[in-house]
Amino acid sequence: MSCIEDDPQEQVTERDYTRDGLSPGITEGTDGVMLLEPRHVPLGGPRAMNVRRTLPQRARSLVGAWCFLDFYGPDDVTHTGGMRVPRHPHTGLATVSWLFSGSVDHLDSAGHRATVQPGDAVFMNAGRGITHSEFSSSDTQILHGAQLWYAFPEHNRFSDPGLDVHRPEEITGDGWTARVFAGSLLGVTSPLQTRAPISGAELRLEPGVDLDIEVPTGHEHALLRVQGDVSINGTDVPEDNLAVIDTGRTVLRLRAGASPVLALLIGGEPFGEEIVMWWNFIGRSHEEIEQFRAVYQAEMGFDGPQALGQDGRQFGEFPPGQPDPLPAPALPTTRLKPRS
Numbered sequence: 001m002s003c004i005e006d007d008p009q010e011q012v013t014e015r016d017y018t019r020d021g022l023s024p025g026i027t028e029g030t031d032g033v034m035l036l037e038p039r040h041v042p043l044g045g046p047r048a049m050n051v052r053r054t055l056p057q058r059a060r061s062l063v064g065a066w067c068f069l070d071f072y073g074p075d076d077v078t079h080t081g082g083m084r085v086p087r088h089p090h091t092g093l094a095t096v097s098w099l100f101s102g103s104v105d106h107l108d109s110a111g112h113r114a115t116v117q118p119g120d121a122v123f124m125n126a127g128r129g130i131t132h133s134e135f136s137s138s139d140t141q142i143l144h145g146a147q148l149w150y151a152f153p154e155h156n157r158f159s160d161p162g163l164d165v166h167r168p169e170e171i172t173g174d175g176w177t178a179r180v181f182a183g184s185l186l187g188v189t190s191p192l193q194t195r196a197p198i199s200g201a202e203l204r205l206e207p208g209v210d211l212d213i214e215v216p217t218g219h220e221h222a223l224l225r226v227q228g229d230v231s232i233n234g235t236d237v238p239e240d241n242l243a244v245i246d247t248g249r250t251v252l253r254l255r256a257g258a259s260p261v262l263a264l265l266i267g268g269e270p271f272g273e274e275i276v277m278w279w280n281f282i283g284r285s286h287e288e289i290e291q292f293r294a295v296y297q298a299e300m301g302f303d304g305p306q307a308l309g310q311d312g313r314q315f316g317e318f319p320p321g322q323p324d325p326l327p328a329p330a331l332p333t334t335r336l337k338p339r340s
Helices: 286-299
Strands: 026-028 034-037 039-042 050-055 064-075 082-089 093-101 103-109 113-116 123-124 131-134 143-149 162-165 171-173 175-181 198-205 210-214 222-225 228-231 234-239 242-245 251-256 261-268 276-278 281-283
Touching: 034 222, 050 103, 064 093, 064 222, 093 103, 093 175, 103 123, 123 131, 123 175, 131 276, 143 261, 198 251, 222 228, 222 251, 251 261, 276 286, 281 286
Parallel strands: none
Antiparallel strands: 026 034, 034 242, 039 050, 050 064, 064 143, 082 131, 093 123, 093 143, 103 113, 103 131, 123 162, 171 175, 175 198, 198 261, 210 251, 222 242, 222 261, 228 234, 228 251, 276 281
C-alpha cells in the first residue's frame, strides 16, 4: 500500500516527527503506556477507501524497526471501490500485509504475483528498490486488514528485492488464539527471516480472558486494538488506537472486556539509526530521497528517458497491460528531517 494521500498536508514525512512532548491525538496511559490515535487517510479518488494510520506520529516514529501502520475496514468494496493502488515504489523497507477478511492481488517488479488471503503473512522486501501494485480481488466483498512497514538497517538496506510468504499456524491457549507472523512470541518462532529483530502476531481473546505474554526486556512493543475492548498493562485501549510500551518490560498483560477481542501485537529492538522517510521511500538523507525520486520518475517515463546504470533499472520491470504507475509527488520546499 502506498503512502499516497489526497491532502499533501497529510503526507507524514513532511512533518517534524520529534518526541519533544506529545502531539495532538497522543495521550499517556498508566504504567508508561502511550496511546496513539489514528489519522483517517483516503487512498485516493472520489470513492476512496479510507485507512486509519497510527504510525508514524509526531511524538512517535518507530516501534522497534516498525515505522508505518495502516489498517482498514471492515469495508464493503461494492460501495468504496476497494483497494486500488497502481504501481508505486519502495526502498529500504519491507511491507507486511495481513488480512482479516477479503483478499488482495499483489504484483511486483521482482517477478512475483500473490493473492493475499486472511492468515497469510506476505513480506515484500524492497531493499535497494522495487515497485508493486495492490488491488482488492474481484471476489472480495468485505475487505479488512492492515499493512505495516519496517525499516531495514544500514547493513542490508540495499539488498535484493523479493517476496516472502508464510501462513503461520494457529496456536491456542485458555480462551485465546494467536498467529505469530514475525519473530518470537508465545513460545513460537516464525520461520520468516527478517532484516531486523522484530516480532508480530494476531491475537484473539474471548470475553473476560487475561493473557500474559513474556517479552524481551530490551524490545519495544505496540498493541493495535482492531475489535473488542482490551487493556494492556492496566490501560484501556480506545477503539482503533495503538498502545505503545517502551523497553524495560518482561511481561505484557492483556485483559479482554465484555466482547471478543481482535488485536495485532508488534515489537522489536529499538532501531538505533536515524532514517528519512518520505512518500514510499526510506533513506538516510534528504539528498538520497531526492535521488530515489529522480530515478523512479525517470524510469517510469514521467521526466523523460534516463540512461540505465550497469545494474539496469533500480525499480525493475513490470508486465505489460497494467494500469499506469503513480507519479511521485513534489518534494517539500524544506529539507526532510531525519527521525529515530
